[in-house]
Amino acid sequence: MAGILESILTNLLQPDNAVIQQATAQLKEAFKDPAVLAMMCEVLTASSNPQIRQFAAVLVRRRLTKHWKQVNLELRENLKSLVLEAIQREPEHKVRHAVAQLAAIILKNETLQKWPQLLHFLQQASRSSVPEQRQVGLLLLSTVVEASPEAFQPHFRDLLRLFHQTLTDRGNKVVLHYSIQTVTVMVSYMGTDEMNLMRSLIPKIISAIRELIRLDEVQAIEAMEVFDEMMESEVSIIIQHLSEVVHFCLEIAANRELGDNLRVKALSCISFLIKLKSKAIVKQKLLAPILNTLFPIMSAEPPLGEMDPEDNEEQDSDMEEDAEVQTPKHFSVQVVDMLALHLPPEKLFPQLTLLMEPALLSMNPYQRKAGLMCLAVLSEGCADHIRHKHLQPMLQIVCQALGDENQVVRNAALFALGQFSENLQPDISNFSEEIMPLLLNYFSSLEPSHIGHLEKVYYALENFVENLGPKIQPYLPTLMERVLASLRESERNRIKELSVSTIGSIATAAESLLLPYFPAVIEHLKGYLVNTHEDFRPVQIQSLETLGLLARTLGKDVFLPLSEECCQLGLSLSDQVDDPDLRRCTYSLFGALSLMMGDSISSHLEKITTLMRLSLKSTEGVVTHYSENISFLLFDDDEAEEEEDSQIHDEEIEDDDPDIEGFTVENAYIDEKEDACVALGEIALNASGAFIPYLEPCFEEVFKHHESPHMNIRKAVYETLGQFCRALHKVCQNSPPQQNSAALQKMLDLVFPVYFKAIQEDKERLVVMSILEAMNDIIKDCKSTAMQDARRLGEICQVVRLVLQQKTCCQDPEAEDGDDDDGQQAEYDSMLIEYAGEGIPLIALAVGGQMFAPYFAGFLPLLLSKMKPNSSSSDKSFAVGTIAETVQALGPFSAQFLPRLLPVLLAGAREDNEEVRSNSVFGLGVVVEHGKEAAFEHYPKILGVLSSIIAQEENIRVKDNVCGAVSRLIMTSPERVPVDQVLPVMLKSMPLKDDFEENTTTFNCIAFLYKENPEQVVQHMKEIVRIFSHVLGTEEIKPETTATLLLLLKDVAQRFPQELQNAIMSLPADKATKINTALAAP
Structure with missing residues (x-):
């Protein structure tokens, strides 16, 4: 047989x-x-x-x-x-x-116990003096350990001793390769006992990979996975040899004789180490060697007669695809990006500037390009640092480079301007008068055939105009004329796609200013949306996305009449076209339409939610990667199995197919799932009660993805779960049957625990930020309802405290003490702490001051630690802002903290940074307002500080907050304030110019003084009427504040008619008419 x-x-x-x-x-x-x-x-x-x-x-x-x-x-x-x-x-x-x-x-x-011959064979073969037998032994060892790592755990120490020998087997690439593969598997299963042995193995692993590079680069790349596994599972193993590992990777990356894949792998290891252990990178003085290696790679010229892919005009390109090109040159830029995201700007900028400045002045265009690419990627991770200290000179460099004689440099400048526009808002919009003429001139002078460069112009233009707001008005006619001309005249689908996308960005800024152009725009979009040709699909998809943006920006009056037609269009396209990008944009459109339609979208919800749940369930786009060792057709005997006893299957072990090396998911399908989540959350909030029949199945499907391996999906899931909770709470508020309230508590019981776990364990800062924001929104909307479980207050405060203490997984909790003694942090690390801090006053409001005061006592030392002399301005601003808002929420229960807070706030009011001063001055006011008797003895000192600030302050927001603080002092204890001296000074600083929230406080103070001592106020009636005429009918004051002031003036009209008439007559005619009309109203 x-x-x-x-x-x-x-x-x-x-x-x-x-x-x-x-x-x-x-x-x-x-x-x-x-x-x-x-x-x-x-x-x-x-x-x-x-x-x-x-x-x-x-x-x-x-x-x-x-x-x-x-x-x-x-x-x-x-x-x-x-x-x-x-x-x-x-x-x-x-x-x-x-x-x-x-x-x-x-x-x-x-199991090993039933097969002792295997262990004996492995011991003999792997230690054999015959090279080929060692190869067989290590191959078998690697394979069986990978399949059953737990079975070998009792033997790990012996295996590690073995590898100390086999990793020195120079020239025997099979032994070296399989030794490292086995170590790679073992890493995530090691206990504390094996760690020291493993650490001592790292120099030999480095030597072995160096030998593999000489013998077989492909195997060397596979071997370098051991560093990835260590970083993923036990990064502490690598720290002792961090310098050796980094220098080894830099040595590979810098060697142009080696293949691109190997060099990129080395750069990837460095990037991962920066992400996980940025503090150790700085402490061990590895930043300079990293930058000194990266810069020559970034500025390398392509081979003679060739161009970098993103500079090639012969083919269409895509900015996102360009960013993902896996060459050493492109990946080096990504490593600089990682440095910017994870290092304090104060550490990175001085060393990188030493390399960027000469490069930007170089005669070599690729040096200039490298300098500009560095500027571009710095703008995300170091945004605050650039906005406050470097924006104007950096922007000047980029604008000058837009006119560079070399196309390569101009491309880089456009990319940098697009990145600046995306990351340096709102400050960069202040330079619109300089930048928009440059971009418009560029836009009009380009050859349509130069599609690669044209894409970069569109990229920069879109990102810049999107955030202009009303400042877009002078440029709108020219912009729309050129974009609509491109739609009419261009034969190229790519240009149509870019033009349609630009309309979405223009609409975001222009809002109602776009209305005159809307008929022409919608006419083009209607044609594109029904064009089903395969090669026209990108334009159709972009048209859907832009339609959603128009719905969001132009509002109900314009879009509500079109909403039903748009809904039907989205559902029809989802049925007709099987494309994940199209479905993604359709879901976004449904979300936008729900903003206008509210519960009137109910007739479509069954179809819409079914589509989105199918997208979440779908395994489309999953690509299985098979071992290259299996190159022929594999017989599958599944059909034969069907004829056998079906019960056998229930008893068999899970089939971990060793022919399958792994799975990947195409990006479009990941994006589809993300956008399905986002849209479901948005629709749930907007459709309110109409969504309730679909809430449970949607919640269940979304919840399944909370541990997705894809960061953006996890982020969307956590946000959406929060929106589901808020949507159900909203329904409970409007119609409070017990059933909905019980369902809400059940949902909160599921959501909060996964939030708490992920805050502590997720490795991605952006995911943790999204959870904290979602949790804050739940607390803000649901208030005490979110705290019905007696344990929840303590659990929420515990995770917030862990973030403030930097003890969560994404904050490198194992960093050595003293690694950041200088108080400097990466901006994203500071942002994460700010997201946590924003929840503190919200929790206080939700549970009340009496219950929260003990918890605030625990938070206070953590907040005050941000006020050290060497703390950054952003840390100080965050700390005093959080303290002030929490004091407001605590109300009278904040008085006990006054002795600890007052010295900090008085010192903060004298800080150089205007945000710190502004928040500290606001804090002084609320501390006194709620501290009352406990604050009385401090009035002279506080008034002295506020008086000196108002006398010399130039920042309008600080001035506004001084007015608010003085108003609070007056209303708390008027007899302790020299009102006759203070009131005229305060009125001269009004109306408020920036912090309009304090208008309520200042006008309430005037009403309070009038009630206490009318004559004292009436003598300043001209000033008061002038101020009121400015804010009346604007969004600068709330309706209730307007009502308070009108009551005051009507009372003055009764009791002091001449003084009021004289004050009104002193106004310009239009202002006087506005006041008289308001007074005449019933």
Whole structure:
């Protein structure tokens, strides 16, 4: 029978489909014979054809994977002996590998205790003096450890001692390769006892990979996965040898003789280390060597006659695709981006400037390009630092580069301007008068055939105009004329796509200013949306996205009449076109329409939610990667199984197919799931009660993805879960049946625990920020309802405290003490702490001052630690702002904290930074307002500080806050304030120019003084009427404040008519008319 089987396998390898089909049927029939397994083993050991031997090993392994319990004990023992003999005799590496995988399956079922011969064989072979036997031993060891790592845990120390020997086996690439592969598997299963042995192994791992680079770059790349595994699982292993690892990776990255894939792998390791251990990178003085290696790579010229992909005008490009090109040059820029995201700007800028400045002045265009690319990627991670200290000179450099003689430099300048526009808001919009003429001139002078460069112009233009707001008005006619002309005249779909996208950005800024152009825009979009040609699909998708943006920006009056038609269009396209990008944009459109339609979208909710849940469930876009060792058709005996006892399947072990190396998901399908989540949350909030019938199934489907491996999906899931909670609370508020209230508590009981766990364990700062923001929104909306569980207040405060203490996983909690003693942090690290701090006053409002005061006592030392002399301005501003808002929320229960807060706030009011001064002055006011008697003795000191500030302050927001603080002091204890001196000074600073929230406080103070002492106020009636005429009818004051002031003036009209009339007559005619009209109203 063995001969017949070999003949069947030979036919399965023929390049003839008819022969393969016949052989497949024969093999299925053969597998019905219980003796086939033994016969297949005979083929494995006896065939002269290595492909047949490999095929037989694979088939036996697959059979055993599914049917081990059917194999009798005698055959099991025979199989154990057979594989060990076969792997020793086998000369072909691919067959050895297949036999090793067969051994791994046997071990998975039998355990080491039942197969002592395996352990003995591994010990003998891996230590053999014969090189080829060592290769066999290490190959088998690597394979069985990968399949059953837990089984080998008791032997880890012995294995690590073994690797201390095998990793010095120079010239034997198989031994080196499989030694490192085994170590890679072991890393995540190690206990504390093995850590020291593993640490001492790192220098030998580096030497072994260096040898592999010489022998086989592909295997060297695979071997470098050991560093990834250490960083993912036990980064502490690497820290002791951080400098060695970084310098080794830099050595590889800098070597232009090596392949791009290997150099990129080395740069990837450095990037990952920066993300995880930025403080150690700085402390061990590795920043300079990293930058000194990166810059020559970034500024390298392409081979003669070639261009960098993003500068090639011969082909269409995509900014996002360009960013993902895996070459050392592009990845070096990404490493600088990672440095900007994870290092304090104060550490990075001085060292990077030493390299950027000469590069930007160089005669070599690729040096200038490298300098501009650095400026571009700095703008995300170091945004605050640039906005406050470097924006004007950096922007000047970029604008000058837009006129560079070299196209390569101009491309980089456009990319940098786009990045600046995206990350340096709102400050960069103040330079619109300089930048917009440059961009418009650029836009009009380009050849449409230069599509690559044109894309970069669109990229810069879109990002800049999107955030202009009303400042877009002078440029709107020219912009729309040129964009609409492109739509009318261009034959190229890519230009149409870019133009439609730009309309969305213009609409975001222009809002109602776009209305005159809306008929022309919607006419174009209607044509594009119904064009179903495959090559026109990108324009159709972009048109959907822009339609959603128009719905959001132009509002109900314009879009509500179109909303039903748009809904039907979105549903129709989702049915007709199977494209994840189109579905994603459709979901975004539904979200936008729900803003206008509210619960009137209810008739479409069943279809809409079904589509989105299907997208979340879908496994489309999942790509399976198979081992390269299996290059022929694999027989699958599933059909034969169906004829056997179905109960066997319930008892069999899970099939971890070793032929499958891994899975990836195409980005478009990840984006589709993300946008489905986002839209479901938005629709739930906007549709309110109409969404309730669909809430539970949508919640269940979204909840399943909260541990997705994809960061953006997790982020969207956590945000959406929060929106579901808020939507259900909103329904409970409007109609409070007990059923909905119970459902809300059940939902909160599910959501809060996953929030708490992810805040502590998720490795991505952006995900944790999104959770904190979602949690804050729940607390803000639901208030005490969110705190009905008695444990929840303590649990929420605990996770907030952990973030403030920098003890969560994404904050490098294992950093050595003293690593950041200088108080400097990466901006995103500071932002994360700010997100946590924003929740503190919200919690206080939710539970009340009396209950929250003990928790605030615990937070206070953490907040005050941000006020040290060496703390950054942003940290100080955050701390005093959080303290002030929490004092407001605590109300009278804040008085106990006054002695600790007052010195800090008085010092903050004298700080150089205007944000710190502004927040501190606001804090002084609220501390006095709520501290009352406890604050009285401090009035002279506080008034002295406020008086000195108002006398010399230039910042309008600080001045506004001084007015607010003085008003609070007056209303708390007027007899302790020299009102006759203070009031005229305060009125001269009014109306407020920036912090309009304090208008309520200042006008209430005037009303309070009038009630206490009318004559004291009436003598300043001209000033008061002047101020009121300015704010009346504007959004600068709230309706209730307007009502208070009108009551005051009407009372003055009764009691002091002449003074009021004189005051009104002193106004310009239009202002006087406005006041008189308001007074005449009932």
